[in-house]
Amino acid sequence: MFSGIVEEFATVTKLVREQGNLHLTLTCSFTNELKIDQSVSHNGVCLTVVNIEGDEYTVTAMSETLERSNIGLLEVGDKVNVERSMMMNGRLDGHIVQGHVDQTAECTDIKDADGSWYYTFHYKHDAEMAAKGYLTVDKGSVTVNGVSLTVCEPTDDSFKVAIIPYTYEHTNFHTIKVGTKVNIEFDIIGKYIARMINK
Numbered sequence: 001m002f003s004g005i006v007e008e009f010a011t012v013t014k015l016v017r018e019q020g021n022l023h024l025t026l027t028c029s030f031t032n033e034l035k036i037d038q039s040v041s042h043n044g045v046c047l048t049v050v051n052i053e054g055d056e057y058t059v060t061a062m063s064e065t066l067e068r069s070n071i072g073l074l075e076v077g078d079k080v081n082v083e084r085s086m087m088m089n090g091r092l093d094g095h096i097v098q099g100h101v102d103q104t105a106e107c108t109d110i111k112d113a114d115g116s117w118y119y120t121f122h123y124k125h126d127a128e129m130a131a132k133g134y135l136t137v138d139k140g141s142v143t144v145n146g147v148s149l150t151v152c153e154p155t156d157d158s159f160k161v162a163i164i165p166y167t168y169e170h171t172n173f174h175t176i177k178v179g180t181k182v183n184i185e186f187d188i189i190g191k192y193i194a195r196m197i198n199k
Helices: 063-068 165-170 188-197
Strands: 008-018 021-027 039-042 045-053 056-061 079-084 103-112 117-123 141-144 147-152 158-163 181-186
Touching: 008 056, 021 045, 117 181, 141 158, 181 188
Parallel strands: none
Antiparallel strands: 008 021, 008 079, 021 056, 039 045, 039 079, 045 056, 103 117, 103 181, 117 158, 141 147, 141 181, 147 158
16 A cells, blocks of 8 residues: 655666566665565556665566556666555555556646646546546546646546646656656545445
8 A cells, every 4th residue: 555655766777578577676765675575666556576686676567567557668767656655654645545557648748837737648538447436536636657646627538637846856757758658546435436336
């Protein structure tokens, strides 16, 4: 379980494909605090630490993860938003994030907002999945590349988010351009509500 408050970005140092799996090796400032079997969110995807060597650690993404997320598009040198699992004895500053990415979305517009930015993302709309809570609502929560954000101006297949300078500088939002694919996780509470209503 995560909060969507990204701690920093890690840098990809090595990628190894093995059958349907992708082993990603990364480095970040808290590598020395990690343990084998620990869960870490990578661009919003919950992955398990399988190896630690020096200031680098390795996680493995299986084929389903690669199909649903942008993890398979990563290259050596790319920056990845990382967050360790949430401690249950503190404040929940973002929202409840599972680390189970639902699908990808594409950035279609970036507008300057006098020191901040508005990013627009489009995703594939599926009416059946929307009825199950896979959608965005105005002022609701959404996770983009692991970042907990508030939805603005949602449509059936798009939404906007406002990015302040701190978020822009301390996550990989500063690398997102028009055409960039991002990972999105819809709000788990919305999914539960939809399930109860549609019973």
